[in-house]
Amino acid sequence: MDFIKTTEADSNYNQLEQMSVNQLLTNINNEDKTVPLAVEKAIPQIEILVNQVVTKLKTGGRLFYIGAGTSGRLGIVDASECPPTFGVPHNLVIGLIAGGDQAIRKAVEFAEDSKEQAWKDLSAHNMSNKDVVIGIAASGTTPYVIGGLKACNEQGISTGCITCNINSPLSQVAKFPIEVVVGPEFVTGSSRMKAGTAQKLVLNMITTTTMIQLGHVKGNKMVDMQLSNNKLVDRGIKMLMKELSIDKENAKNLLNKYKSVRLAIKNYNHGN
Known part of the structure; x- marks a missing residue:
């Protein structure tokens, strides 16, 4: 199968600047409604990866996210919410972003283009084959993420990915790929929109399901949450x-x- 970046395909809408505010909002919302259905189709892939994450964490491993730009930020948000929500240590789920912490607020030019940097960033955490690393990249072509997963595979570390294109280079590298195909963005190529929403939904599913499986929820309550406010x-x-x-x-x-x-x-x- 040839690799086609549907995340970069032309929007289904045109002359956006001529639309009224109501038309813009309605059309964005109509596109957003398609995202959960795309995620639903990927549940079998998500299940396989979550089972791997649960197995690794039960044996003392950790979950890492690596990404650039919006994808990296989404991983950091998900990781940072695990300790207060589920009472787990801050080093159980770790989000890493190309360009380091400064890239959380401002884009760092060309940070995502290094094939070696992700492994350097991961290596600072004393990686082992108990850990699992999930690469997040809407396009499925980000060198930082692909390089990181390749290095993990060489070290015998489990790898997964969340991408929004089928048959991407990232999916080829990840042992447990998740592909949520959301199609063209409302603004052509703006993958912070539907693709970002899809990634956020999948991240919610991964950590919430994992933490329930690890016993951090009783009934439907967050009994291990930190009482921080x-x-x-x-x-x-x-x-x-x-x-x-x-x-x-x-x-x-x-x-x-x-x-x-x-x-x-x-x-x-x-x-x-």
């Missing part, structure tokens, strides 16, 4: 009230004592 403390109190059938004051006292929803439930049940 008043909103989360209040959420924790409500969880305890519902789970233990106790009033707000008792729930508050339990949370103050144990500093963890899970520990509060465990110790309350043991004490009663």
Whole structure:
């Protein structure tokens, strides 16, 4: 199969500058509606990769994301939300971006064009074959990401990818590829739009499913979440009230004592 970049194909719309605000918003929304359906088609691929991630993390491994630009930022967002949401260590899920942390806010010119830099960035984390590395690139052609996965394969490290083109060079390199084909963007080539949305949805699915499989959710609640602000403390109190059938004051006292929803439930049940 020939490799065709549908992410770079001409938009299905033209004369965008002549559209009204309402027309622009409506047409963008119509395109966005197609993204979850594209993700749905990729669930079999996502499942295979998630099973690999769960297996690796259960044996003491870590999950790494590598990407450039929007893709790199999305990986960092997903990684950074795991500790507060699921109470896991900050080094369990790690996002790396071409150009380093400064590239999170501002584009770093030509950072994505180095084939060697990703492995250098990963090597700073003492990689082992217990780890799994997922390369994120809408186009599936980013040298930083492809080079990183190639190096991981040579070291016996499991590799996956999230891309929005079929049969891309990145998919050929990744052992567990995910291809979510969203088609042409509303603004031709602006892959921060549908492709970025698709990547975000898949990342949500990967880490949420993995963390549930690892036991960080009870029922449907984030019992291991970090109580790092008043909103989360209040959420924790409500969880305890519902789970233990106790009033707000008792729930508050339990949370103050144990500093963890899970520990509060465990110790309350043991004490009663």
